Amino acid sequence: xxxxxxxxxxxxxxxxxxxxxxxxxxxxxxxxxxxxxxxxxxxxxxxxxxxxxxxxxxxxxxxxxxxxxxxxxxxxxxxxxxxxxxxxxxxxxxxxxxxxxxxxxxxxxxxxxxxxxxxxxxxxxxxxxxxxxxxxxxxxxxxxxxxxxxxxxxxxxxxxxxxxxxxxxxxxxxxxxxxxxxxxxxxxxxxxxxxxxxxxxxxxxxxxxxxxxxxxxxxxxxxxxxxxxxxxxxxxxxxxxxxxxxxxxxxxxxxxxxxxxxxxxxxxxxxxxxxxxxxxxxxxxxxxxxxxxxxxxxxxxxxxxxxxxxxxxxxxxxxxxxxxxxxxxxxxxxxxxxxxxxxxxxxxxxxxxxxxxxxxxxxxxxxxxxxxxxxxxxxxxxxxxxxxxxxxxxxxxxxxxxxxxxxxxxxxxxxxxxxxxxxxxxxxxxxxxxxxxxxxxxxxxxxxxxxxxxxxxxxxxxxxxxxxxxxxxxxxxxxxxxxxxxxxxxxxxxxxxxxxxxxxxxxxxxxxxxxx
Numbered sequence: 001x002x003x004x005x006x007x008x009x010x011x012x013x014x015x016x017x018x019x020x021x022x023x024x025x026x027x028x029x030x031x032x033x034x035x036x037x038x039x040x041x042x043x044x045x046x047x048x049x050x051x052x053x054x055x056x057x058x059x060x061x062x063x064x065x066x067x068x069x070x071x072x073x074x075x076x077x078x079x080x081x082x083x084x085x086x087x088x089x090x091x092x093x094x095x096x097x098x099x100x101x102x103x104x105x106x107x108x109x110x111x112x113x114x115x116x117x118x119x120x121x122x123x124x125x126x127x128x129x130x131x132x133x134x135x136x137x138x139x140x141x142x143x144x145x146x147x148x149x150x151x152x153x154x155x156x157x158x159x160x161x162x163x164x165x166x167x168x169x170x171x172x173x174x175x176x177x178x179x180x181x182x183x184x185x186x187x188x189x190x191x192x193x194x195x196x197x198x199x200x201x202x203x204x205x206x207x208x209x210x211x212x213x214x215x216x217x218x219x220x221x222x223x224x225x226x227x228x229x230x231x232x233x234x235x236x237x238x239x240x241x242x243x244x245x246x247x248x249x250x251x252x253x254x255x256x257x258x259x260x261x262x263x264x265x266x267x268x269x270x271x272x273x274x275x276x277x278x279x280x281x282x283x284x285x286x287x288x289x290x291x292x293x294x295x296x297x298x299x300x301x302x303x304x305x306x307x308x309x310x311x312x313x314x315x316x317x318x319x320x321x322x323x324x325x326x327x328x329x330x331x332x333x334x335x336x337x338x339x340x341x342x343x344x345x346x347x348x349x350x351x352x353x354x355x356x357x358x359x360x361x362x363x364x365x366x367x368x369x370x371x372x373x374x375x376x377x378x379x380x381x382x383x384x385x386x387x388x389x390x391x392x393x394x395x396x397x398x399x400x401x402x403x404x405x406x407x408x409x410x411x412x413x414x415x416x417x418x419x420x421x422x423x424x425x426x427x428x429x430x431x432x433x434x435x436x437x438x439x440x441x442x443x444x445x446x447x448x449x450x451x452x453x454x455x456x457x458x459x460x461x462x463x464x465x466x467x468x469x470x471x472x473x474x475x476x477x478x479x480x481x482x483x484x485x486x487x488x489x490x491x492x493x494x495x496x497x498x499x500x501x502x503x504x505x506x507x508x509x510x511x512x513x514x515x516x
Contacts, residue, residue, distance in 0.1 A: 003195070004179065004180075004183055004194070004195040004227075005179060005195065006152040006175070006176060006179055007149075007150060007151070007152055007156075007175040007176070007178075007179050008078075008156075008175065008178055008179055008223050008226065009075075009078055009079075009149050009150060009175070010149075010179075011179070011195070011223070011226045011227060012035065012039075012075065012226060013149075014197075015035045015199065015226060015229070016035045016036065016039055018197070018198060018199075019035065019198060019199040019229070020034065020035050020036035020039075021034050021035075021036060022034060022035060022199040022202070022229070023202065023231050024038065024225070024226065024231060024232065025038065025068050025071060025231070025232055025233075025234060026206050026231055026232070026233040026234070027067065027068065027233065027234055027235075028233070028235055028236075028242060028245075028246065030249075032231070033068055033128075038068070038071060038072055038075065039075070041072045041076075041128060041129045041130060042072050042073075042075035042076040042079060042129070043076075043079070044076075044130065044131070045072060045073060045075075045076030045109075045123075045125070045129060045130075045131060046076050046079050046080055048123055048131045049076060049077070049080050049082075049107060049109075049123065050080060052106070052107050052121055052123065053106065054077075054080050054082060054106050054107050055080065055081065055082075056080070056081030056082070056148050057081065057082070058080070058081075058082045058083075058105075058106040058107075059082060059083050059084070059085050059103055059104065059105040059106060059158065060073070060076075060077040060080070060082045060083070060084050060085070060105055060106065060107055060108075060109060061084075061085045061087065061096075061100045061103075061105030061107070061108035061109065061120065062074070062077075062084050062085065062086050062087065062108070062109050062110075062213070063087050063088075063089055063096050063108055063109070063110040063111065063114070063116055063117070064088070064089055064109065064110070064111050064125075064213050065088070065089045065111050065127070065212075065213060065236055066088075066209065066210070066211065066212055066213045066218060066234055066235065066236050066237070067111075067127040067128075067234055067236055068127065068128050068129060068234065069109075069111065069125050069126065069127050069128060069129040070086075070129075070213045070218075071129070071222060072125075072128065072129025072130075073109045073125065073129055074157070074219070076109075076129070077109075078149075078150055078156065078175075079148060079149070080148055081148030081150060081154075082106075083154070083155040083156055083157060083158060083172070084156075084157050084158065085099070085100060085103045085105050085157075085158040085170065086157060086158065086159050086160075086213065086214045086216075086219070087099050087100065087160065087214050088212045088213040088214025088215065088498055089110075089111050089114050089213065090212050090214070090498035091214065091498050093114075093115055093116065093117045093118075094117070096116070096117045097117030097118070097119070097120075099160050099170070100117060100120065102160075102169075102170045103158050103170050105120070106121070107120070107121045107122070107123055108120040108121065108122050108123070109122075109123045109124075109125055110122050110123070110124055110125070111124070111125065111127070112124040112125060112126055112132045112133070150175050151175065152174065152175050152176035152179070153174050153175070153176055154174060154175055155172050155173075155174060156173055156174055156175040156177075156178050157172070157173050157178065157219065158170045158171065158172050158173075159171055159173070159214070159215075159216045159219075160214070173216075178219070178223060179223070180339075181220055181223060181224070181314060182220075182223050182224040182226075182227035182228070183195075183227075184314050184317070184337045184338075184339065185220075185224050185314065185317070186224070186227065186228060187337075187338070188317035188319055188334070188335075188337075189254075189281070189317070189320070190228060195227055196227070196228050196229040198229060199229035199230070200228070200229045200230050204230055204231070205250045205251045205252050205253055205276075206230070206231040206232060206233040206250060206252075207221065207225060207230065207231070207232050207233065207252075207254065207255075207256065208232075208233050208235055208243075208246060208252065208255060208256070209221045209222070209232055209233065209234050209235065209256070210235045210237070210238040210257070210258075210261060211258070211500070212237075212498060212500065214498070215500070217256075217283060220314075221256060233246070233250075238257075238258075238260075238261050238264070240264055240265060240268045240270050240272060241270065243261075243265065243272065244270060244271075244272040244273070247272070247273060247274050247275075247276075247277075248273070251276040252274070252276055252277060253276060253277065253278050254277065254278060254279060254280070254281065255274070255277060255280045255281070256280075256281050256282075256283070257280055257281070257282055258282065258283070258500045258501075259282055259287040259288065259291065260494075260496060260500050261500075262280065262282055262287060262291055262292070262295050262303060263288075263291045263437060265295060265298075265299075266291055266294040266295040266298060267294065267436060274299045274301070277299065277301045278301060278320075279301050279302050279303070279304055279320055279323070280295070280299075280301060280302070280303045280304065281303070281304045281305075281306060281318075282303050282304070282305050282306070283305065283306040283307075283308070287303065287305055288426065288427060288430045288437070289329075289330040289331070289427055289430070289431070290427070290430035290431050290435075291430065291437070302320070302323035302324065304317070304318040304319070304320065304323055304334065305318045305332065305333045305334060306318065306333060306334065307333035307334070307403060307405060309391060314337060314340075315336060315337060315340050315342065315360075315362055315403075316333045316334045316335060316336045316337060316340075316342075316403045317333075317334045317335065317337065318332065318333060318334030318335075318402075319334060319335060322334065322335070322400075322402065327400050327402060328402070329404065330404075330427050331395065331404040331405045331406050331423070331427070332398075332402055332403070332404050333402075333403050333404070333405055334402060334403065335400075335401055335402055335403070336397075336401065336403055340362055340363070341362070341363045342360065342361065342362050342363075342397075342403070343360075343361040343362075343388060344356065344357075344358040344359070344360060344361075344395065344396055344397060345358050345359055345361055346358050346359075349384075352396070354396070354397055354398060354399055355396055355397075355398065355399075356396055357394055357395065357396045357406050357407075358394065358395075358396070359390060359391065359392070359393070359394060359409060360391045360393045360394070360395050360403075360405075361384075361388040361389065361390055361391065362388070362389050362391060363387055363388050363389060392408055392409045392410055393405055393407075393408055393409075394406050394407040394408065394409060394412070394421060395407075405423070406421055406423060406424060407421025407422065407423045407424060408421070408423075411423075411504065413442035413450050413451075413452060414449055414450065415445075415448050415449065415450060415451055415452065415482045415483070416447075416448040416449065416482055418480070418482050418483075420452055420482065420483050422439070422440040422441065422452070422504075424479070424483070425440040425452055425454070425475075425479065425483050425484075425485065426438050426439060426440050428474075428475050428478045428479050428483075429454060429456065429471065429475065429485075431474075431478065432471055432474050432475075433459060434458065434459055434460070434467050434470060434471050434474075435456055435457070435458065435459060435471065436457040436458065436459045437456075437457040437491075437493070437494055438454055438455065438456050438457065438494075439454070439455045439491070439494050439495075439502060439504070439507045440452050440453070440454050440455075440485060441453060441455065441504065441507050441508040441511045442508070443487075443511060443512060443515060448482075451485075451486045452483065452484075452485045452486065453485050453486060453487045453488065453489065453511050453515055454485035454487075454488045454489075455488070455489050455490075455491045455494070455507050455510060455511055456468075456471075456488050456489070456490060456491060457490075457491050457492065457493060457494065458490065461490065464488070464490060468488050471488075472484055472485070487515050489510060489511055489514035489515060490514075491510070494507070495507050495510065
């Protein structure tokens, strides 16, 4: 048994000492970056940051794309003794400015091909993380210099909640929390949960990361690849054609995709072949059961779901053997992680039996080191008197200990006194061959308070009025009458946030405008 390093910086140092020439990052052009090369670039960035007065305890804002620059920038900031605040370049500059104002970074490191938010001291960097512009690179120390290595309980990174149903909030994570995550993932998917003392042979296929920078899943995948000594291929933006080309070039054994990516591959007209895959993992948002079924029939591999949050990290993971044994269903996200005690409770806080839906409460050790960041400092996550974190998600456990997610408390609508969760209605809509995708949102109703309406991406939009009448009939066979959408509005595709999640706020705006 090998003791896991207490921080990601320790993991990287081990790789740098033992396997400096191992490739850790690839890009779609096939160019690799070794641990030594990333370390040299990070050391150069340290010199530039220090010349701007950045020092231990400061925060460095990152406004970057999904390319090697963000890995270099994170290392450089950590080697200055700083934390990072991550905002992806897909977010417009005013939104980036609003987010950075919540945490007050000393400097913002921004991609050199975008206009950064005004009013900040900005270090522009190339896609490789090398400073550009008038200041250029300020000489740094060699890669193995005596940097300000952080401690496990130091603040490491700030990520922002997606803001799909409200304003985004900054969530701070310690180095200990980031370093603990890959062990949980390895326990579910890898041969052993232990840290690998050496990197894997170079003929092992890379993992692909399509996550836009600013989403915690992207950093989690990078850390996991360092933990297991494998290579990560960063793809700036998901595209079906790019995915197909990479699958032809590399014998990919696994894929990590968002539900939107799974949907695109499931329904594409392109002839995409994923023959070498064993399984796909999907996270960051619920995956519709109908989409999963289409993907699995088309490509012949299971899609394993995961459940977690920016605040608490990974809570549950679907296991390969459970998928093969058929221990899954609509909303299933796998078995609860060993280090994450979990409860399902009713509105009064009483524990519910197996199969009963209620709010999901968690108390993972990792969440103890997460913090909301405010202008007045750091505040712990809100927990009740007994130390339980209220997720706001609704779900239940089955007799196998598998967790099912059925909705969100905040998304719940009350129709004539009855609770309706959009996710349940969306699953019923997507189960119809008439529908390619759907989103359900509430609109005010004088008699019932509010009623559900559906934004629909039709499979065949030739006669949508008649088709909706058929669809409503199908839904009445699957759902109670009060849950069936009263009206519909057409969508070419579901609206997504920059992080690739369903943008329910935008969907509600489109629904209100279309049905007014």
